[in-house]
Amino acid sequence: MELFYAYEVSPLECRLDAEESAHCVRVLRHRTGDPIDVIDGKGTLYHCQLLDDSPKGASARVLSVEEGFGGHPYRLCIGCCPTKNNDRFEWFLEKATEIGVDVIAPLIGEHSERKVYKTERALRIALSATKQSLKARIPEIMEPVSVKDFILSGDKAGTDTRGSHGDADAAGSHSNVGTGDGHSTAAPLRLIAYCFEDPSVPRISIREALEGYSGQDVTVLIGPEGDFSPAEAKLALEHGYIPVHLGTSRLRTETAAVTAAEAVYFRYM
Amino acid sequence: MELFYAYEVSPLECRLDAEESAHCVRVLRHRTGDPIDVIDGKGTLYHCQLLDDSPKGASARVLSVEEGFGGHPYRLCIGCCPTKNNDRFEWFLEKATEIGVDVIAPLIGEHSERKVYKTERALRIALSATKQSLKARIPEIMEPVSVKDFILSGDKAGTDTRGSHGDADAAGSHSNVGTGDGHSTAAPLRLIAYCFEDPSVPRISIREALEGYSGQDVTVLIGPEGDFSPAEAKLALEHGYIPVHLGTSRLRTETAAVTAAEAVYFRYM
Numbered sequence: 001m002e003l004f005y006a007y008e009v010s011p012l013e014c015r016l017d018a019e020e021s022a023h024c025v026r027v028l029r030h031r032t033g034d035p036i037d038v039i040d041g042k043g044t045l046y047h048c049q050l051l052d053d054s055p056k057g058a059s060a061r062v063l064s065v066e067e068g069f070g071g072h073p074y075r076l077c078i079g080c081c082p083t084k085n086n087d088r089f090e091w092f093l094e095k096a097t098e099i100g101v102d103v104i105a106p107l108i109g110e111h112s113e114r115k116v117y118k119t120e121r122a123l124r125i126a127l128s129a130t131k132q133s134l135k136a137r138i139p140e141i142m143e144p145v146s147v148k149d150f151i152l153s154g155d156k157a158g159t160d161t162r163g164s165h166g167d168a169d170a171a172g173s174h175s176n177v178g179t180g181d182g183h184s185t186a187a188p189l190r191l192i193a194y195c196f197e198d199p200s201v202p203r204i205s206i207r208e209a210l211e212g213y214s215g216q217d218v219t220v221l222i223g224p225e226g227d228f229s230p231a232e233a234k235l236a237l238e239h240g241y242i243p244v245h246l247g248t249s250r251l252r253t254e255t256a257a258v259t260a261a262e263a264v265y266f267r268y269m
Numbered sequence: 270m271e272l273f274y275a276y277e278v279s280p281l282e283c284r285l286d287a288e289e290s291a292h293c294v295r296v297l298r299h300r301t302g303d304p305i306d307v308i309d310g311k312g313t314l315y316h317c318q319l320l321d322d323s324p325k326g327a328s329a330r331v332l333s334v335e336e337g338f339g340g341h342p343y344r345l346c347i348g349c350c351p352t353k354n355n356d357r358f359e360w361f362l363e364k365a366t367e368i369g370v371d372v373i374a375p376l377i378g379e380h381s382e383r384k385v386y387k388t389e390r391a392l393r394i395a396l397s398a399t400k401q402s403l404k405a406r407i408p409e410i411m412e413p414v415s416v417k418d419f420i421l422s423g424d425k426a427g428t429d430t431r432g433s434h435g436d437a438d439a440a441g442s443h444s445n446v447g448t449g450d451g452h453s454t455a456a457p458l459r460l461i462a463y464c465f466e467d468p469s470v471p472r473i474s475i476r477e478a479l480e481g482y483s484g485q486d487v488t489v490l491i492g493p494e495g496d497f498s499p500a501e502a503k504l505a506l507e508h509g510y511i512p513v514h515l516g517t518s519r520l521r522t523e524t525a526a527v528t529a530a531e532a533v534y535f536r537y538m
Contacts, residue, residue, distance in 0.1 A: 134519045207538050247538045250403045255367050262531040269476050269516045
């Protein structure tokens with residue numbers, strides 16, 4: 001099964017951009033009349049028939065619709081400080097997308113060696129991994145924000161991190177919710193994976209934190225190689241984040257971020 | 270904390286090879302008398318004092334010993350078919366080592382596009398990831414073997430996959446067992462992640478399979494991009510492998526292998 005992404009979808013017709021059209025028509029040699037499967041990036045799959053096989057701007061007629069295609073029964077936002085080595089962070093983006101994530105927030109921490117992050121490549125990786133893993137919803141990649149601003153913005157929005165974290169598709173994300181235990185009114189669970197060995201900050205395992213939560217809306221913060229600063233950790237705790245550990249193994253930043261995504265994936269498996 | 274690997278360890282002295290010596294002396298500028306931490310690759314950490322700071326063959330006096338350093342409370346063997354793109358398989362090697370794995374068996378399946386695999390680079394990646402993640406035991410990388418031979422060899426060795434899978438360090442692996450629930454006499458749990466949609470082969474989730482197991486010795490088989498052949502799957506089932514799924518997401522081979530390692534990691538967390 002091959003998925004194409006349509007930047008413009010009406011109830012009757014999907015339009016592919018130049019890149020998707022070229023892939024559909026030049027590479028895969030689809031012709032007018034062929035059946036193709038198109039996603040809107042917001043959670044819906046459209047079974048279509050190719051109307052116009054132009055390699056610069058193909059369009060297709062919608063025959064039937066599947067909402068929440070390839071969705072997962074939770075909403076997950078991972079705030080993670082990009083790694084020095086960009087390949088490692090991009091690897092995390094790809095893997096988290098395959099496993100199932102809704103929002104990825106590149107965070108700039110006080111201990112971050114990388115203070116600048118461009119999201120352009122990240123968006124392409126997320127789109128590619130979404131299509132490859134047969135999902136209809138592309139994770140939102142937020143613009144980079146400081147750890148403190150991320151924590152504060154979440155708090156401003158009260159108990160719901162969605163709007164505050166700029167997830168324009170919050171409603172759409174719910175079409176992804178499948179077999180979750182349905183406590184969608186529970187407050188979001190906010191976790192911070194804090195490595196800094198501070199005896200005054202007792203931590204539980206991420207597994208324990210997730211098993212004790214009846215809702216479906218989880219945010220996890222993963223710090224940079226140098227960990228969060230004590231001030232960032234303190235702010236998070238003041239704003240309702242629960243400090244968790246990811247087990248006894250010492251994980252790289254990108255491995256910790258994928259491990260957090262896997263923990264949520266298994267919690268709702 | 271920086272770990273060095275010693276190819277030769279006596280109760281009193283550790284010897285580093287040329288590469289480790291150069292890293293210790295030339296790069297990190299350690300000098301005779303400095304304290305250094307050395308692993309034997311079999312689960313033991315040696316706190317040492319540098320005796321000879323030769324960049325071609327350094328040696329150190331053992332001051333104290335920590336057994337099972339950086340170990341985990343389970344024994345995991347992952348049999349996985351190497352991916353077409355070698356980087357993806359090497360990424361799995363690194364991540365599985367960080368998370369915690371004991372044996373990695375590169376498998377050649379009937380549907381494998383890659384029929385040859387050289388373990389030399391894999392051994393270097395496993396060593397590097399072991400040191401980076403502060404573990405004292407390097408996962409064993411088996412020589413490539415066909416899926417069928419792997420299944421049959423495991424069976425020949427009765428209920429214990431260790432010897433048959435060539436894990437020379439089976440005893441050593443037990444020094445890694447920490448807080449496990451201690452049913453070390455339970456038969457090994459053998460799982461096969463079989464994607465092929467065969468209604469006659471009901472599958473449970475890997476989480477369910479692990480939660481129903483009281484032992485600590487787990488083997489998971491991950492197929493190639495083209496999945497296991499029906500004949501391979503049939504043979505596995507005949508030899509006691511339980512067919513499992515890894516959830517609803519469609520995962521790449523290397524992501525499936527890491528997800529299996531994470532599932533075991535969380536089961537014993």
